[in-house]
Amino acid sequence: MKEYLINGFVDPKFEKVRKVFIENFEKRDELGAACAVFINNELVIDLWGGFIDAKKTKPWQEHTKALVFSSTKGFSSLAFATLHSKGLFDFDDRVCKHWPEFAQNGKEKITIRQLLAHEAGLMVIDKMISLKKLGDKEKLADILAEQQPHAKAIGRKAYHTWTISLYQSELARRIDPLKRSIGTLFYDEIASQLNADFHIGIPFNIEDEEIAEIIAVDPLNTLKHKSEEIPLKLIFNFLNPFSFATRSFLNPPLAMSPRLLNARKIKDLEIGSANGIGTARAMAKIYGEFAAGGTTLGLDAKTIKALEHFPDNKNNGKEDMILKENLIFSLGLEKPSSFFNFGSNNRAYGHQGAGGSAAFADPELKLGFAYNMNRMGTSVANDPREKALREAVYQCL
Numbered sequence: 001m002k003e004y005l006i007n008g009f010v011d012p013k014f015e016k017v018r019k020v021f022i023e024n025f026e027k028r029d030e031l032g033a034a035c036a037v038f039i040n041n042e043l044v045i046d047l048w049g050g051f052i053d054a055k056k057t058k059p060w061q062e063h064t065k066a067l068v069f070s071s072t073k074g075f076s077s078l079a080f081a082t083l084h085s086k087g088l089f090d091f092d093d094r095v096c097k098h099w100p101e102f103a104q105n106g107k108e109k110i111t112i113r114q115l116l117a118h119e120a121g122l123m124v125i126d127k128m129i130s131l132k133k134l135g136d137k138e139k140l141a142d143i144l145a146e147q148q149p150h151a152k153a154i155g156r157k158a159y160h161t162w163t164i165s166l167y168q169s170e171l172a173r174r175i176d177p178l179k180r181s182i183g184t185l186f187y188d189e190i191a192s193q194l195n196a197d198f199h200i201g202i203p204f205n206i207e208d209e210e211i212a213e214i215i216a217v218d219p220l221n222t223l224k225h226k227s228e229e230i231p232l233k234l235i236f237n238f239l240n241p242f243s244f245a246t247r248s249f250l251n252p253p254l255a256m257s258p259r260l261l262n263a264r265k266i267k268d269l270e271i272g273s274a275n276g277i278g279t280a281r282a283m284a285k286i287y288g289e290f291a292a293g294g295t296t297l298g299l300d301a302k303t304i305k306a307l308e309h310f311p312d313n314k315n316n317g318k319e320d321m322i323l324k325e326n327l328i329f330s331l332g333l334e335k336p337s338s339f340f341n342f343g344s345n346n347r348a349y350g351h352q353g354a355g356g357s358a359a360f361a362d363p364e365l366k367l368g369f370a371y372n373m374n375r376m377g378t379s380v381a382n383d384p385r386e387k388a389l390r391e392a393v394y395q396c397l
Contacts, residue, residue: 004025006018006022006048008048008049010047013044014044017389023388024385028388030373032373032375033385034049035048037369038291041288043281048060053212054215063210064212065212066211066374067277068276068359071352072200073333076273077333078186079172080172082185082303084300085298088175091116095107095111099170104145106149110149117313117329119153120154121156125162128252131252131265134269137181141170150244157321159321160248162252165274182200183201186199186200187199197278198278198282200270211277214262214355217377244322245322280370283372287369304363307331307333308349310330325339326339333349334360339382340352342369344394349361352381355383356379357370357386358383371386371390
């Protein structure tokens with residue numbers, strides 16, 4: 001018996017995916033992980049294995065949850081889209097139509113679509129955001145509203161590392177008649193409806209033992225890492241403490257050490273950009289529901305169409321100012337690009353996260369895919385473990 005005991009099942013058609021999942025432990029330094037796929041709202045792949053701790057004393061269980069970093073942005077954006085489905089806003093509305101205080105310091109013309117495409121020039125917050133301020137919605141809203149956009153980035157792709165969902169969450173509170181934060185909105189409108197074990201900000205009744213320990217890559221070692229996984233331009237940017245990249249990633253300063261995100265006081269916060277915690281099964285189920293048309297959630301067809309639409313704008317094919325790669329964003333989600341080419345066609349949408357996690361919807365096949373893990377890799381996208389699983393799924397199809 002292998003030390004990294006593999007559990008779960010695959011439909012016989014997807015036996016190759018199980019083999020690749022095992023290969024991740026044997027060849028790609030996997031510690032603990034899970035992978036799941038839904039097609040037509042039916043679970044066809046549900047695998048988990050390895051360990052939730054660095055000492056390899058605690059096996060990954062069926063209901064083990066893991067932090068998925070920026071993959072959370074996709075779930076925040078799906079929650080935000082439920083407000084669109086209710087007819088409460090249009091993506092081409094100006095942000096200040098729903099949040100009047102936002103119209104300060106040159107932001108009065110920024111639209112919701114522009115903001116969610118990471119093209120609003122708000123990737124950096126000049127005031128330092130402490131953990132205390134993260135937990136104070138009113139103070140945080142004031143800081144966000146006061147921020148002046150960076151002129152060089154307005155209208156260009158510049159990854160809003162932390163700020164995208166901070167702005168999105170406050171905007172959701174302004175639009176939602178119930179004034180719910182993004183985490184509560186996600187739970188009420190999606191997770192609870194689908195009985196999906198995924199959370200933005202972990203509930204008090206979930207024990208720490210249910211959550212995998214994140215084994216982080218040391219930031220200095222990451223910068224020294226010489227491989228094709230990290231663009232040299234991005235490394236040079238991080239070496240400059242005044243660059244947009246450094247300032248975007250390090251305020252709030254949680255990215256200084258992702259190990260900090262193992263702390264319960266941080267897991268409790270609703271950080272829609274990075275604090276999603278759940279099972280791969282739940283992640284795949286949610287995207288599978290959207291990929292199949294959102295009928296269980298009662299989503300309006302116009303919202304599903306908007307999520308599937310591939311943005312036709314001048315930024316397609318251009319390098320992101322922060323990440324230094326060609327990634328394409330629309331409505332808070334990633335779309336297929338030459339760099340991160342997922343799904344059957346351009347209708348697909350989802351999001352990846354630091355360390356290697358990823359989840360997406362493929363409407364062409366009515367498919368939801370998810371992978372999460374606890375030993376972080378260094379890829380900007382296409383973590384070798386996730387990519388191998390994703391490609392195996394499509395080879396089986």
